[in-house]
Amino acid sequence: MTQTRTGQSFTGTDYQRLARELVDPDVWDFIEGGAEAERTVAANLAAFDRVRLRPRVLAGVSEVDTSVELFGTRYATPLGVAPTAYHRLVDAEGEVATARGAGAAGALFVVGMFASRTLEEIAEASSSELWIQLYWLRRRDVMAALLRRAERCGYGAVMLTVDVPRMGRRWRDMRNGFAIGGDVAAVNIDAGVMASAHERAAGGSALVRHTAQQFDAGVTWDDLAWLRAQTRLPLVLKGILTAEDARLAVRHGADAIVVSNHGGRQLDGAVASLDVLAEVADAAGGRPVLFDGGVRRGVDALAALALGARMVLLGRPPLWGLAAGGADGVAGLLRTTTEELAHAMALAGRPTLGDLDRSVVRMSTIAGGA
Template identity: 55%
Template sequence: MTGSGAAPGSLADVERAAREALSPDVWDFVAGGSGGELTLAANRTALDRIALVPRALTGCTAASPGCTVLGEPWPMPAAVAPMAYQRLLHPEGEVAAARAAAATGVTYVISTMSSTPLDRITATGARTWFQLYWLRERARTADLVHRAEQAGCRALVLTVDVPVMGRRLRDARNGFALPGSVTAALLGDGPDSATAHTPDGTGSAVARHTSAVFDPGLGWQDIAWLRGITSLPLALKGVLSPDDARRAADAGVDLLVVSNHGGRQLDGAISSADALPAVTAAVAGRLPVLLDSGVRDGTDVLRALALGASGVLLGRPVLWGLAADGEAGVRTVLDQVRDELEHAMLLAGCPTPAHAPGLARRATEGL
């Protein structure tokens, strides 16, 4: 795929090109999950169990995948998920991915663990949200929030499912460490900055760095504090429990992301697709809900919409495109997902995302 700009037959082709382009340890960092990777596999199995029930004789001659999320128009119900250290995959890293997002009108969520400074990413012209990890030093957390505001990010996405990093055995076996050219660019040169680059023979250097900088004590009281220091819309990413979803809505959170971190945190956790219906029912339309983890194509986006989500976050497929062909590769992925979604909607007799709820059945359910 590299340099060709040609559309692949499927995103599986992009995945194969990415695997060929990356070293085995970086591929494992991208592709791997935690523990025995049960939840990683369950994310895919759960989506594959969702059968779409097309509606016939609808008179639908065209499908329009555009929608509105947090008051802003999206060309399709999908955004780029926050993902760390994108310069591991391509020299331009986050900048290349954000340029592709800008070209397609897709919102790009910047990770706290970005390997590129904020201003270089927002200078691409992409619509950006900022994903926040809770740091041990509250002043550093507040500084990140204020820098995101000043850089023009439109929303704040607090990840709530990483009190500690999951046991990512592929990385531990590889003794995975960042090369010197790739850093956590937003965290500066604190005393912990060298940890991620220093293998010590005991496991993942990246995991040790995470343990050094993330605060495991994040609680509901901190949501109130966070709301008090920013006027940005606030999303919580990593919600799987209906009770947590109700509490978030009661706390004035603006959006939820149903996510198990792509199978990279608690192994054995419920799949995101299985958790989604109960979460959407719990909030009963009080706030939008996005699905993250396991989404691989446009049909998966329609499945998420049919289960009641307002949209999805696209994770690993974007990284595949970045590794395979930089900005052009990411644009190929985003364009293809939109084309696949539009085609699936038309075949399902679904003219807009608002018509999708109710199209889904579990494969074992009747009609």
């Protein structure tokens, strides 16, 4: 557990509880909600309930090393901040505070395309590596301009989210008539492109309407050649859930893959990310595999790392930390989870990340089973 600025010790669950008390209910539903019946949200969490660990003993664990290298950068932790939008919905400083917190923890921060602070402000605040995340817009000129700005600011890679040809049916947002309000906006995108994200209508989500208007649902694997031609940055594809797509990603020039079902926010009933991690890792042709989906504590991260992930990205939890304590909360959440991971590595008899392999994990057929 880590000390927050209030002087109390907090676990991830504590940050979640505090954030819920502080965040507006419709924003909370936007953060926590998933698609339709939210079965995949539940499946991501339940998958970790089926993990059983096989600890080794007398392994010499007086020192535990959680550091990891990716694309030539070494991080203090294999836990990174996944791309999420509009951090100013939960904290006045938004992504600037997230960047400071991630930097304090020595963690990667993947900045969302719909960030509510400028790429330049975020870069100035960061002391750790930043990547830029993109969706595929109809306006390719907007994508290209963002890439040029990210390169000038020193961002280290581009992460293309590939699982949103249209937005999932998120009933919480639709029932709330959710729209991005107040002075919060995706400030790195032309206001005209983002206008419909701010237009509230009863019984519908402004973000669904915005996605339908602005995202290009006709994109295919062949279009990746255009994106590769726009940037020298490594290309990471986020949203891969099958070996078939992993092989296609490698064939079309992906430098890394993120196993992800978008936190259960897209296709409801999609497989839990953890259940396909080994399959995708086997098909990735040696490319680094990252992971997100349901990680809530360090022992969850250990399981994902053992099953083939090089790095584990956290989506909702850093937003809990941000809402509860700004930059200190983000740093505290990441440090707490890294401390939990190091503790689990020691007890499992694996003092380095290189010692983690599939022999660590046994998957039960039922939650709580042996």
